[in-house]
Amino acid sequence: MEPFSLSLQDLLTFANVLISSTVVILAFSLLAYTLTYNFRNPVARRFAFLLGLVMVVYAADVALTRVISPASAGRWLRFQWLGIALLPYAYHTFSNAVLRTTNYRTERRRWVSLISGLLSAVSAVFALFSELLVSQVNYDPPISYLDAGPLFWPFATFFALVTLLSLQNIRLARQRCLTPESRQRLTYLLLGFMAPGIGTFPYLIALGRHTAGADFATPIFALSIIGNGFVAAMLVVMAYTVAYFGVLTPDRVVRYRLIRFFTRGPVVAILVILAVQTLPTVERILGLPRDIVLFSVITGVIITSQLILSVTKSLVDRAIYREDREEIAWLRELDRRLLTTSDLRQFLENHLTSLCELLRVPAAFAAATVGPELLLEAVVGPDGTRAAILEVHDWSDTLNSAVRARTPNGVARRVVTPREANAPTIQHFQPIYHAGYWVWPLVESGEESGRETVLGILGVQARSQAALFTSDEQMVLDQMIDRIGLALMDRKLQKQVFVALRRIIPGIDRIQQIRGVVPYAAAQPDNASAQMLEPSPVYNPEFESWVKEALTHYWGGPKLNHSPLFQLRVVNQAIEDADDNPTKALRLVLGRAIENLRPDGKPDLSTPEWLLYNILEMRFIQGRKVREIAERLAISESDLYRKQRVAIGQVARVLTEMEQIDWEALISPPPDSNGEQKAESAGVRDKRLN
Structure with missing residues (x-):
């Protein structure tokens, strides 16, 4: 057998x-993507129609390479003309939809x-069912084409004229x-716009028999x-541009979604x-047989392509998220670390089981x-066991008694877990005996905030009324208490995150609707005006330092008079109350923020609840010196500076909430929910310990 x-x-x-x-694969894939994500946008729908016609033309081209008779070639060539004849209309209606987005x-x-x-519909009918536009088949493999009919050259003129009018649109x-961004996208669209027309026009008919065969x-x-x-490349460019029309998601999401779809589908x-x-x-x-080789x-x-895509995912992410890489990493880390109820x-059941095995007790x-x-x-x-625990009605009183007893089991210490080096401190206490259980209160020390937080209780069935443990048992027990306490604390914080997300997501959708309106020039450019929305200073990484500088010169000074905080909307709203004086308005807003941190009740220099407010009041409003404040509060100067940083951070947080108060009213939950977080037990709803 002669080698091939x-x-x-x-x-x-x-x-x-x-x-x-x-080209067929790209046209079909981009058609499916466009109809899936941008179906409601008229530009996207008309572009999808254009892609469908391109797919018809090139699918017929592929089929013509496999036909075995002139009759089959003729049917495929006339089917191909369905896409060619309707392409001028698709071109013009698509370009007209793009132009209408500019309010023209x-x-x-x-x-x-x-x-x-x-005219396109009439041309399609002529091409399919008559010989006025195209006539007999010329079948000379690997080339097949139709002869020109009497109306071919008028159609070619119509095709070129409408295409040029569409290009002008x-x-x-x-x-x-x-805006430069919208102009850049339209530049991409302009560069790729002529590709489908150039690639689908039947040149063999125009050139005739002299250059065919x-x-x-x-x-x-x-x-x-x-x-x-060229057509394949420009279809991708056009689809990239159209993908941004009418979408309410950020550009980052559109870009990532398109690239992910493109690599996992068409590629x-x-x-x-x-x-x-x-x-x-x-x-x-x-x-080998064909079936074995094919499979x-x-x-x-x-499989290889999916492996390559998985390996190169980080490189693609770096290319897409060049500016927001750190924030995206935090969002993904949040998604990875969030604890669901299950x-x-x-997690708790595993640790409780380990405790029971360690202490040789049956329940916890x-x-x-x-x-x-x-x-x-x-x-x-x-x-x-669950029913027996729920029948005890004074667990809350037991917790209060355990917290008030304050019988420390040594010095509270930080356990360094693999997930975080500076984990919070869970205080350790001797358990108290109640209802046949040893009960430990789980309390977070709150070194940063200066306040302790009661997280819950841990109960282990008692071996005896007196809690006696070996040194090995005590060491492992301390670790278990730390881990269970940290898990409850993380879950509590995450529930607050979920509540906040449920409140702000409608607001985020509204922001996307606002940013989705691209500003264009009106019909009279001289009378046009474009309103620019400046980002709020609260989103700037330097916001907290700006708050500190403004507080330092609270009663006057360059850091207050020239503060970037003047851009806050809440400051502009307070100008009327400040006699139209911006500096006075900023001072008024800062004072309100500090006042919002004031605890209820009479002022007290000795309680932790009043510590942050007292520091802000004496340091910035009264202007006292650091040494004097430290003496009055009975703390060291280094501790005062540390608490002062925490207090300034709290002022920045309150200012952020004041700045967003209008959005909060807009996106507040429905009245029937009352903004309350609905807590669920692990597998049992509304089963609470009394």
Whole structure:
């Protein structure tokens, strides 16, 4: 058997089929993506129509390489003309929709679209069912084409004229853009706009018999490869531009979603098509049956491509999130570390089981504080243990007694866990005996805030009324108490995060709607005005330092008179109350923020609740010296500076809340929810310990 050989024409034919198949895959994939994510936008719908016509033309091109008779070639060529004939209308209606997004509407262009649609539909009917536009088939493999009919050249003129009018619409839309971002996107669209028309026009009919047939297949395929490759690239560019029309998500999300879809869909499909096209050659080389080679090649391509995409995901993320890489990393870390209710229950049950095995007892439980009540989170033990625990009605009193007893089990210490080096401190106490259980209060020391937080209780069935442990048991027990306390504290914080997210997500949607309105020039550019929305200073990383500087010069000075905090909306709203004096308005807002931190009741210099407010009051409003304040509060100067930083951070937090108060009113939860967090037990709802 003579070894196989490939001629230049065979290589060009193979490459042309591959690139035409690539265009079909891209057109179909981008059509599906556009209709999925941008269906409600008129620009996207008309672009999807354009993609569908391009797909029809190139699908017929691919089919023509496999036809075996003139009759089959004729049917596919006339089907191809369905896409060619309707393309002028698709071009103009798409460009007109883009132009209308700039608030440019004229009756003349609407009539042009209607006329072009009518002429395109008539041309499609002529091409499918008559010989007025195209006539007989010229079948000379690997080239097949139709002869020109009497109306072909009028159609070619119509095709070129409407395409140029559509190009003018895109150029006009680009000129009317006000922002550099929108103008850049329209530039991309303008560059790629002519590609579908150039790639789909039937040049073989125009050139006639003189340059058609097998003798001219090599140069025809070479030019076709260049043109089809250009069409494939420009379709991606156009789809990238259209993907931003009408979407309410951030550009980052659109870009990431498009790239992820493109790499996992069209790229893999193109690789599979390439493998299938090379299958006959591989089959001859390996000498294996076609089915075995087909399954092996396709499976290998799909799995390998997915592995490559997974490995290169970090590189793609760096390319997409160049400026927001750190924030995106934090968001993903948050998603990775969040504890669901099931996660917390499993975590607690595992640790309770370990405690029972360590202390050789049959039952244990953990409960978290929810307001004034205790919520049973996890129970391990024989059947009926949960019911027996719930029958005891004075667990809350037991917790209060345990906290008031304050019998320390040594010095509270920080346990360094693998997840965080500076974990909070869970205080250790001797347990008290109640209802057959040893009960430990779980209390977070609150070194930063200066206030202790009761997280819940840990109960272990007692071996005896006196709590006696070996040194090994005590060491492991301390670690378990730390971990359970930290888990309850994290879960409490995460519930607050969930409540906040439920409140702000509607506001985020509204922000996206605002930012989705791209400013364009009106019909009269001289009378146009574009309103710029400046970002609030509360989102600036230097916001807390600006607050500190303004407080330092609270009663006057350059750091107050020239503070960036003047950009706060709440300061502008307070100008009327400050006799139209911006400096006085800023001082008034800072004073209100400090006053919001004032605890209820009479002032007290000795209680932790009043510490931060007293520091702010004496340091910035009264202007006392550091040494004097430290003596009055009975703390060291170094501790005073540390608490002062915490207090300034609290002022910055209050200012942020004051700045967003209008949004808070807008996105507040419905009245029936009353903004309350609905706590759930681990597997049992509304089962609280009394």
